[in-house]
Amino acid sequence: MTARRSGPDLTEAILRTTLDLGQELGYAKLSIEAIAVRAGVGKHTIYRRWSSKGALLLDAVLSLGQSSLDYPDTGNVAADLRQQIYAAVDLLATPPLRPLFQALVGEAQHDPGLAAELNERFITPQADKTVARLESARDQGQLAPGFDLDLAMAILSGPLYFRLLITQEPLTHAYVDRILDALFLGMGPRP
Amino acid sequence: MTARRSGPDLTEAILRTTLDLGQELGYAKLSIEAIAVRAGVGKHTIYRRWSSKGALLLDAVLSLGQSSLDYPDTGNVAADLRQQIYAAVDLLATPPLRPLFQALVGEAQHDPGLAAELNERFITPQADKTVARLESARDQGQLAPGFDLDLAMAILSGPLYFRLLITQEPLTHAYVDRILDALFLGMGPRP
Numbered sequence: 357m358t359a360r361r362s363g364p365d366l367t368e369a370i371l372r373t374t375l376d377l378g379q380e381l382g383y384a385k386l387s388i389e390a391i392a393v394r395a396g397v398g399k400h401t402i403y404r405r406w407s408s409k410g411a412l413l414l415d416a417v418l419s420l421g422q423s424s425l426d427y428p429d430t431g432n433v434a435a436d437l438r439q440q441i442y443a444a445v446d447l448l449a450t451p452p453l454r455p456l457f458q459a460l461v462g463e464a465q466h467d468p469g470l471a472a473e474l475n476e477r478f479i480t481p482q483a484d485k486t487v488a489r490l491e492s493a494r495d496q497g498q499l500a501p502g503f504d505l506d507l508a509m510a511i512l513s514g515p516l517y518f519r520l521l522i523t524q525e526p527l528t529h530a531y532v533d534r535i536l537d538a539l540f541l542g543m544g545p546r547p
Numbered sequence: 548m549t550a551r552r553s554g555p556d557l558t559e560a561i562l563r564t565t566l567d568l569g570q571e572l573g574y575a576k577l578s579i580e581a582i583a584v585r586a587g588v589g590k591h592t593i594y595r596r597w598s599s600k601g602a603l604l605l606d607a608v609l610s611l612g613q614s615s616l617d618y619p620d621t622g623n624v625a626a627d628l629r630q631q632i633y634a635a636v637d638l639l640a641t642p643p644l645r646p647l648f649q650a651l652v653g654e655a656q657h658d659p660g661l662a663a664e665l666n667e668r669f670i671t672p673q674a675d676k677t678v679a680r681l682e683s684a685r686d687q688g689q690l691a692p693g694f695d696l697d698l699a700m701a702i703l704s705g706p707l708y709f710r711l712l713i714t715q716e717p718l719t720h721a722y723v724d725r726i727l728d729a730l731f732l733g734m735g736p737r738p
Contacts, residue, residue, distance in 0.1 A: 514705025542733015
């Protein structure tokens with residue numbers, strides 16, 4: 357007789373199974389039905405918690421370490437941004453995350469509900485953390501005084517998403533270094 | 548009796564039908580079969596030219612005005628970048644382009660062949676134009692001398708793709724202005 361799983365254990369088992377099966381099958385072939393069979397639960401148990409495959413995948417992806425994306429605050433903003441972005445690209449490089457995260461963003465292009473959840477549960481909290489770290493840097497004179505903090509997330513992460521989703525090249529620490537150097541320098545000539 | 552269409556006329560009719568039907572049905576419901584019926588051609592006529600719905604949509608989207616994305620060269624690089632990016636966001640704001648372009652990038656997340664075609668036929672030529680315009684600006688002292696031109700496309704277009712694909716907010720001229728101002732200024736404090 358097996359113990360009856362419930363609550364957090366059951367949720368964790370379903371999320372883990374989603375990631376495992378997602379890695380094995382790819383997003384297109386992944387189904388709630390297959391996840392239910394592998395996790396040994398009924399389909400209704402999954403649908404009670406998640407409205408769609410996309411919503412379930414979002415939770416599974418976020419379970420992999422959103423907390424590791426907090427910013428350090430060593431007093432050196434350039435170094436701290438670098439460490440945080442290294443952590444983000446390292447997380448993305450860990451199988452099966454990259455193809456599943458790409459699939460999630462792909463799905464969000466024709467699923468406005470999923471796009472809204474992605475923003476509410478991942479992008480906005482990350483943007484808030486970024487702005488908070490940069491405000492502290494600005495107060496210490498480590499940022500251009502006129503730098504528009506509301507744009508920070510778009511400017512810092514845009515070049516990463518460009519590489520992730522458009523050119524689909526590897527996200528390396530070297531790329532992160534070059535982007536940060538260029539953004540701190542700025543495009544304009546020195547007066 | 549209708550005239551027999553061939554060559555460029557036929558291609559143009561199929562691309563136009565793809566855009567019209569894409570706007571009416573959305574990408575998910577768009578099919579080669581439906582395009583063939585509406586355009587009055589056989590499915591094989593379409594498959595002879597395009598290997599998939601994604602490849603056909605890419606051509607249809609590119610037919611809408613890639614040439615309008617050439618850079619002006621008035622001698623003022625900030626103004627010229629602004630005009631070119633305005634043209635790009637205006638093009639994207641013209642129905643049915645934005646949702647179809649989003650669908651195309653979404654599809655490219657699980658179709659490596661389509662991703663490669665998108666890069667080869669759209670992203671790389673745009674990046675080459677951007678670098679050429681910036682090289683001329685650098686030679687005239689209008690750019691930070693150490694600015695890494697190979698990153699220009701990722702840095703300039705990354706924040707646009709972030710808004711297009713992730714936050715899915717409107718791409719406005721005001722947003723373009725703020726991004727360009729921030730990139731020219733740079734994040735680092737002035738020495």
